[in-house]
Amino acid sequence: xxxxxxxxxxxxxxxxxxxxxxxxxxxxxxxxxxxxxxxxxxxxxxxxxxxxxxxxxxxxxxxxxxxxxxxxxxxxxxxxxxxxxxxxxxxxxxxxxxxxxxxxxxxxxxxxxxxxxxxxxxxxxxxxxxxxxxxxxxxxxxxxxxxxxxxxxxxxxxxxxxxxxxxxxxxxxxxxxxxxxxxxxxxxxxxxxxxxxxxxxxxxxxxxxxxxxxxxxxxxxxxxxxxxxxxxxxxxxxxxxxxxxxxxxxxxxxxxxxxxxxxxxxxxxxxxxxxxxxxxxxxxxxxxxxxxxxxxxxxxxxxxxxxxxxxxxxxxxxxxxxxxxxxxxxxxxxxxxxxxxxxxxxxxxxxxxxxxxxxxxxxxxxxxxxxxxxxxxxxxxxxxxxxxxxxxxxxxxxxxxxxxxxxxxxxxxxxxxxxxxxxx
Numbered sequence: 337x338x339x340x341x342x343x344x345x346x347x348x349x350x351x352x353x354x355x356x357x358x359x360x361x362x363x364x365x366x367x368x369x370x371x372x373x374x375x376x377x378x379x380x381x382x383x384x385x386x387x388x389x390x391x392x393x394x395x396x397x398x399x400x401x402x403x404x405x406x407x408x409x410x411x412x413x414x415x416x417x418x419x420x421x422x423x424x425x426x427x428x429x430x431x432x433x434x435x436x437x438x439x440x441x442x443x444x445x446x447x448x449x450x451x452x453x454x455x456x457x458x459x460x461x462x463x464x465x466x467x468x469x470x471x472x473x474x475x476x477x478x479x480x481x482x483x484x485x486x487x488x489x490x491x492x493x494x495x496x497x498x499x500x501x502x503x504x505x506x507x508x509x510x511x512x513x514x515x516x517x518x519x520x521x522x523x524x525x526x527x528x529x530x531x532x533x534x535x536x537x538x539x540x541x542x543x544x545x546x547x548x549x550x551x552x553x554x555x556x557x558x559x560x561x562x563x564x565x566x567x568x569x570x571x572x573x574x575x576x577x578x579x580x581x582x583x584x585x586x587x588x589x590x591x592x593x594x595x596x597x598x599x600x601x602x603x604x605x606x607x608x609x610x611x612x613x614x615x616x617x618x619x620x621x622x623x624x625x626x627x628x629x630x631x632x633x634x635x636x637x638x639x640x641x642x643x644x645x646x647x648x649x650x651x652x653x654x655x656x657x658x659x660x661x662x663x664x665x666x667x668x669x670x671x672x673x674x675x676x677x678x679x680x681x682x683x684x685x686x687x688x689x690x691x692x693x694x695x696x697x698x699x700x701x702x703x704x705x706x707x708x709x710x711x712x713x714x715x716x717x718x719x720x721x722x723x724x725x726x727x728x729x730x731x732x733x734x735x736x737x738x739x740x741x742x743x744x745x746x747x748x749x750x751x752x753x754x755x756x757x758x759x760x
Contacts, residue, residue: 353536361427370430381436382420386428398430399582400499403506404617405432408498417485417496422515434748437494443481445491446545454491459577461493467541467570470496470532473504477530479538480518482544502530517541521561533563535571540566551580553725557678561735562752565675565759576673626642644705647695648712658687659724666727673751675735677728679758680722690715 360376364383373384409417418435425431436620439445440457446601450458460624462484475482478500485494500513514523520537521531540558543551554576560566567573578664665671671680692713699706734751737743743751 340477367399368499369612373456383434383436384423384425384428384431386425386431392429396574401430401432404499404501407501407503408432408434409421410472411469411498412472413465413468415461415493415495416469417494423637435487435497437487438489439485439487439492439494439683442484442486443544445486446481450491457491458493459543460544460574462495462542463570463574463577465493465495466535467574470535470570473563474498475502475530475532476535476538477501477514477523478518479542479543480515484542495750500712514538520563522563531563532569533566536570537563537565539570539573544590551577553678553729554580556674556733560675562756564756565679565752577598586731631676642707647709651691651695651713654715655688656689656712656720659684663724663727666731673734673737674731675733675751676758677731679755681724682759688713713748 360374361468364372364374366372369388371386371388373386375382375384385401386392387397387401402422405419405422406418410419417437417627420433420435423433426502446455466476466479470491476495476498478497479495483495485496486492487494487558511599514520514534515525516524516540518538520530520534531564537560543558544555553733554573557576558566558573567576611747659680660686662671662677666677671677692710696706696709699709734743734748738745738748
């Protein structure tokens with residue numbers, strides 16, 4: 337199902353009262369229990385989705401079709417297919433009239449090798465659509481490449497096929513459902529108690545397809561077998577991706593800020609005194625203090641004063657110390673699984689934020705340094721995280737070892753329980 341379109345608005349029921357408005361009617365390939373036709377009515381393309389002949393008399397499938405329309409029709413988002421009306425078609429019986437989307441499925445789209453910016457656009461639009469779906473208390477349950485269309489005009493995302501979707505208001509049709517390759521484990525083990533994290537699991541799989549070598553730690557957290565270890569909601573996923581996207585710009589911003597400070601730098605003079613001059617040097621890979629040669633007669637501090645520089649020095653030491661126990665535990669072999677190493681980051685993020693805010697309260701809010709302080713701690717945090725994740729990524733996943741038969745189910749459960757407790 338790699339063709340569909342772009343119509344908008346609500347079409348009145350009497351619009352299709354007579355079949356003489358129908359000028360084209362062609363069936364599209366479709367797996368499962370549905371039949372899908374691309375139709376032209378009054379000069380516009382639409383899709384008509386019904387049931388295959390052998391399922392039309394089955395009340396379960398009829399109820400599934402009704403449920404799909406009831407859920408999809410309440411969604412109004414630019415990145416989600418629109419369900420326009422229900423019909424009793426003379427050829428395929430009960431059916432849903434839907435907008436036609438002219439585009440490719442995600443897997444076909446990726447074979448065209450789209451640019452990094454376009455792929456990132458797809459990720460962001462997919463997240464926006466999922467966040468909207470979840471805000472309606474709806475779970476899609478079948479996010480996969482064939483259910484994500486990318487339009488030819490504009491490369492816009494369109495999520496389709498809500499045939500397996502579910503919502504809080506439904507007490508029936510809660511059976512196991514999904515596509516095994518993209519479905520979370522609980523979709524089959526405990527289908528009646530699933531939540532939006534099944535869509536987060538599927539998104540992690542999709543993210544790995546779109547960016548095979550980037551956002552790998554985010555994709556891994558999305559696809560944790562234990563849902564308690566995944567992100568709690570799409571907002572958290574978006575925040576993690578945004579943080580990763582912004583890092584290079586934060587560093588460049590700090591560099592430009594320092595350059596901007598130089599013309600208006602404060603010059604301090606102490607005649608006839610021999611003292612060293614020091615300046616803070618920001619680099620993408622680290623934050624260091626560079627000692628310059630001894631200057632005779634006058635001392636000149638550019639950009640930061642000595643006291644401000646001392647605050648930055650201390651911040652690097654203090655923030656480094658927050659993850660030092662985890663570094664040492666990995667080096668000593670006390671942390672041997674990725675899940676446990678990753679769980680250490682939750683308290684690290686909280687401690688850095690608390691530390692940054694506490695120090696900020698002691699600074700002059702009207703000073704240039706007050707604003708630079710938040711950028712500086714962000715770079716320090718990013719550098720320490722970069723060092724830590726290089727160690728963390730070298731650790732094996734307990735869940736993967738279980739799949740390989742190298743860990744028992746009880747051993748895996750013990751690892752996951754510990755990781756969950758550390759995440760709280």
